[in-house]
Amino acid sequence: MRWTVLDTPIGEFSVATEAGSVRGAHFGRVASAAEEPSDELARRVVAELRAYFAGEATDFGVPVEMPRGSDFERAVWREMTRIPYGETLTYGEVARRVGDAGAARAVGVACNRNPVPVIVPCHRIVGAGGKLVGFGGGLDRKVKLLELEAGVALRRAWS
CATH class of the missing domain: 1.10.10.10 (Winged helix-like DNA-binding domain superfamily/Winged helix DNA-binding domain)
Structure with a gap:
């Protein structure tokens, strides 16, 4: 997974992408997180998160896959x-x-x-x-x- 970190009104927030979907998010900085998105999906999720935190977006369109769970x-x-x-x-x-x-x-x-x-x-x-x-x-x-x-x-x- 590739992690990207962004600054938000709730502090640093890291988001992970892999194989065409968002697969993780974490409050705070993940050690391996990059400051700049590494691919198109990462750029898209960062843009959607920034729009959400700016009050400009009310939902997310990025594909999400939950990697685990009952x-x-x-x-x-x-x-x-x-x-x-x-x-x-x-x-x-x-x-x-x-x-x-x-x-x-x-x-x-x-x-x-x-x-x-x-x-x-x-x-x-x-x-x-x-x-x-x-x-x-x-x-x-x-x-x-x-x-x-x-x-x-x-x-x-x-x-």
């Missing part, structure tokens, strides 16, 4: 991509949507194991009653991502 985790990750920009669902709601209403904690584990955070938006999943709990990148980053999306969604709705 069937349940993959179902949760697919469901994450269905949560509309600027909105949230609870762990329990996601558990119900993937067919196991009692699996809210397992949804949390799947969120933590998401290999492509931000692009596969695990930050849009919150605790019961909208409570901000758990995030592999730290709650401060989760808050910033949700605030970014909420602000953009409001501006778009009112313009």
